[in-house]
Amino acid sequence: MKDERIVLALKSVAPGTPLREGLEQILRAKTGGLIVIGDTAKIMEVVEGGFAINTDYSPAYLYELAKMDGAIILSEDGKKILYANAQLIPDPAIPSAETGIRHRTAERVAKQTNALVIAISQRRSVITLYQGNFKYSLSEVSVILNKANQAIATLEKYRAVLDKTLMRLTNLEFDDMVTLLDVAKALQRVEMVLRIEREIERYIWELGSEGRLISMQLEELIANVEDEGLLIIQDYSLLGPEKTPEGILGLIRTWSSEDLLDYSLIVRALGYPGSASILDQPVSPRGYRILDKIPRLPVTVIDNLVQTFGNLKSIMGASIEELDDVEGIGEIRARSIKDGLKRLREQTNFTL
Numbered sequence: 001m002k003d004e005r006i007v008l009a010l011k012s013v014a015p016g017t018p019l020r021e022g023l024e025q026i027l028r029a030k031t032g033g034l035i036v037i038g039d040t041a042k043i044m045e046v047v048e049g050g051f052a053i054n055t056d057y058s059p060a061y062l063y064e065l066a067k068m069d070g071a072i073i074l075s076e077d078g079k080k081i082l083y084a085n086a087q088l089i090p091d092p093a094i095p096s097a098e099t100g101i102r103h104r105t106a107e108r109v110a111k112q113t114n115a116l117v118i119a120i121s122q123r124r125s126v127i128t129l130y131q132g133n134f135k136y137s138l139s140e141v142s143v144i145l146n147k148a149n150q151a152i153a154t155l156e157k158y159r160a161v162l163d164k165t166l167m168r169l170t171n172l173e174f175d176d177m178v179t180l181l182d183v184a185k186a187l188q189r190v191e192m193v194l195r196i197e198r199e200i201e202r203y204i205w206e207l208g209s210e211g212r213l214i215s216m217q218l219e220e221l222i223a224n225v226e227d228e229g230l231l232i233i234q235d236y237s238l239l240g241p242e243k244t245p246e247g248i249l250g251l252i253r254t255w256s257s258e259d260l261l262d263y264s265l266i267v268r269a270l271g272y273p274g275s276a277s278i279l280d281q282p283v284s285p286r287g288y289r290i291l292d293k294i295p296r297l298p299v300t301v302i303d304n305l306v307q308t309f310g311n312l313k314s315i316m317g318a319s320i321e322e323l324d325d326v327e328g329i330g331e332i333r334a335r336s337i338k339d340g341l342k343r344l345r346e347q348t349n350f351t352l
């Protein structure tokens with residue numbers, strides 16, 4: 001929830017938005033500014049004086065009004081300028097680490113009302129966002145682009161390692177030689193890639209219209225990653241249906257980077273005991289992840305296969321007739337499952 005609001009705040013001031021255009025004009029004119037987004041009762045409690053404007057927002061108008069002292073109040077959707085030249089009177093007891101009056105006021109109003117408050121510094125040429133306890137200074141587009149490109153380069157490396165790890169897991173699964181350590185390694189690598197993805201997403205929101213290329217690169221690099229993670233969990237989790245794969249991956253997401261390095265924590269999240277030797281334990285996949293790679297095989301049929309045979313090894317060992325007996329599978333599909341599994345196995349042997 002908290003994160004969502006920050007994302008919304010970053011999006012609302014991203015390059016290409018009318019609000020950002022107005023902020024940039026104020027920055028260039030070096031007049032400074034203090035802008036509050038929203039006019040809820042809670043916000044209006046701290047607003048005093050000024051005059052009602054009540055007109056459609058435009059960047060040029062915002063910039064004109066910023067020449068005056070005091071704060072400007074915009075509507076929640078940013079489409080109207082409601083008041084200008086207003087005095088903000090937040091509770092002075094609210095702690096603030098800011099030294100200047102404008103920024104201290106902005107921080108206190110944000111903490112008191114939860115509104116998005118934007119301070120544009122006259123002396124330092126910086127735009128700072130405040131919302132609740134969150135504070136964020138916008139950087140220049142070139143700086144963020146640089147960071148985003150570095151993160152993409154890191155993501156490429158991590159993706160390559162993940163692909164190797166998954167390929168190895170597939171190979172071990174076909175040979176029924178998987179240990180819990182292999183499962184934990186694969187899940188850890190999935191989450192590492194997802195973490196870099198989330199970091200880059202934040203840059204993309206902040207870059208707005210300037211982030212399109214990064215966004216396209218990201219999409220290509222993270223295709224399937226989350227699904228692979230969910231399917232691994234489906235293959236190995238010992239937990240009942242109340243712990244969904246999404247829930248388990250969501251739990252791993254909340255861990256610190258140190259915890260993520262601990263393989264035994266990962267297998268514990270899948271419902272295995274946390275003993276030291278557990279990682280050497282052999283395990284057999286149910287087969288969800290590999291069956292998902294067979295073209296045109298519906299999820300319900302995959303479910304029926306796993307329900308009937310229990311694991312990938314038995315599914316691979318089943319005859320055409322046995323496969324044919326499963327609901328949703330006729331002779332043609334039975335053959336395409338057999339062929340599909342055979343082809344996948346050959347492909348992984350070839351790639352490794």
Ligand SMILES: Nc1ncnc2c1ncn2[C@@H]1O[C@H](COP(=O)(O)OP(=O)(O)OP(=O)(O)O)[C@@H](O)[C@H]1O
Binds near residue numbers: 086102
């Ligand atoms: N309570 C307030 N309500 C509305 N506007 C305020 C309030 N406090 C300060 N301001 C605005 O901030 C200006 C003074 O900013 P000041 O230089 O003291 O703060 P600052 O945080 O150091 O900002 P800057 O970095 O721009 O100098 C005032 O001229 C006024 O426009």
